[in-house]
Amino acid sequence: MNVVLVTGASSGFGEAICRKLIADGYKVIGTARREDKLKSLATELGDDFLPFQLDVTRKDAVDNLLLGLPDAFKQIDILINNAGLALGMEPAYQANYADWETMVQTNVIGLMHLTRVVLPTMVERNFGYIINLGSTAGNYAYRGGNVYGASKAFVKQFSANLRTDLFGKKIRVTNIEPGLCGGTEFSNVRFHGDDHQADAVYQNVDFITPEDIANTVSWLVNSPVHFNVNSIEIMPTAQAPAGLAVSKDMK
Numbered sequence: 684m685n686v687v688l689v690t691g692a693s694s695g696f697g698e699a700i701c702r703k704l705i706a707d708g709y710k711v712i713g714t715a716r717r718e719d720k721l722k723s724l725a726t727e728l729g730d731d732f733l734p735f736q737l738d739v740t741r742k743d744a745v746d747n748l749l750l751g752l753p754d755a756f757k758q759i760d761i762l763i764n765n766a767g768l769a770l771g772m773e774p775a776y777q778a779n780y781a782d783w784e785t786m787v788q789t790n791v792i793g794l795m796h797l798t799r800v801v802l803p804t805m806v807e808r809n810f811g812y813i814i815n816l817g818s819t820a821g822n823y824a825y826r827g828g829n830v831y832g833a834s835k836a837f838v839k840q841f842s843a844n845l846r847t848d849l850f851g852k853k854i855r856v857t858n859i860e861p862g863l864c865g866g867t868e869f870s871n872v873r874f875h876g877d878d879h880q881a882d883a884v885y886q887n888v889d890f891i892t893p894e895d896i897a898n899t900v901s902w903l904v905n906s907p908v909h910f911n912v913n914s915i916e917i918m919p920t921a922q923a924p925a926g927l928a929v930s931k932d933m934k
C-alpha cells in the first residue's frame with residue numbers, strides 16, 4: 684500500500700486530501716502544527732492515518748522526520764507539499780515585514796525542507812511523486828499579492844526544475860495552481876482572524892472547494908506512472924484573468 688505524506692493536514696485542502704486518499708486506500712501521514720486538529724482527524728480516519736505534528740519551518744524537525752515515523756509509514760511514496768499561507772493584502776510599501784518573512788519561511792523554505800529530506804529516498808527507489816500546492820497567484824499579479832504571489836512563483840519554477848533534475852527517473856512532479864477556493868482557513872489566516880473581511884472574499888461567488896482539490900489530487904496520484912501532469916491551473920468558473928488595468932488621470 685502506498686504511503687502519502689500531506690503537509691498542512693489540519694484544515695482546508697490538506698484535510699480534504701487526507702480524507703480522499705484514505706478512502707482511496709492509501710496510508711496517509713497528516714502533518715501540521717496543531718496536534719489537536721490532527722488527532723480528531725485520526726479519530727475519524729482510523730489506523731491508516733498517522734497524525735504527526737510538524738512545523739515545516741523548523742529544519743531540525745523536518746531533518747528528523749523519517750527517524751520519527753513508525754516502520755509502516757517510513758517509506759514515503761507521495762509527498763504533498765500543501766502547507767502554506769498568505770498574510771496580509773497591503774501594498775508592498777505598507778506591508779508588515781514579519782508577515783513577508785513568515786510566508787517565505789513557510790511557502791518556500793518549508794517546502795524546500797520537506798523536498799530535500801524526502802526526495803533522496805524516492806530517487807533511491809526510483810519511485811515517487813511530489814505534488815506541490817502553488818497558486819494562480821504565482822501566475823498572475825494582483826494588488827496586495829506581492830510576496831505571497833512571489834512565493835508561489837517560486838513553487839512553480841521549483842516544480843519545473845525538479846522535473847528537469849529528475850529527467851530519466853520514474854518520479855513525478857506536479858504543481859497544482861488553484862484560484863479562489865472557499866471552505867478553508869486561508870482568508871481567516873490572511874486577514875489575521877478578521878472573519879468579516881475573510882467572509883467578504885467568498886460572498887456571492889461559486890468558489891472551488893477543498894473537495895475539488897482533493898478529487899484532483901486523487902486523479903493525479905491514481906493516474907499511471909508513465910503520465911505526468913507538469914502543472915494544473917484550476918479556477919472557479921466565476922474567476923478569470925480579466926485584463927490589465929489602466930489608471931486614468933494619474934497625478
Ligand SMILES: NC(=O)c1ccc[n+]([C@@H]2O[C@H](COP(=O)([O-])OP(=O)(O)OC[C@H]3O[C@@H](n4cnc5c(N)ncnc54)[C@H](OP(=O)(O)O)[C@@H]3O)[C@@H](O)[C@H]2O)c1
Nearest residue numbers: 691693694695696715716717738739766767864867868869
Ligand atoms: N484557499 C485558496 O484560495 C488557495 C488558493 C491557491 C493556493 N492555496 C494554497 O493551498 C495550500 C493550502 O491552503 P488552504 O486554503 O487549505 O489553507 P488553510 O485552510 O489555512 O490550511 C493551511 C494549512 O497549512 C498549515 N500550516 C501553515 N503554516 C504551517 C507551518 N509552519 N508548518 C506546518 N503546517 C503549516 C496549517 O496548519 P497549522 O496551522 O495547524 O500548522 C493548515 O493545515 C496553501 O499552500 C495555500 O497557499 C490556497
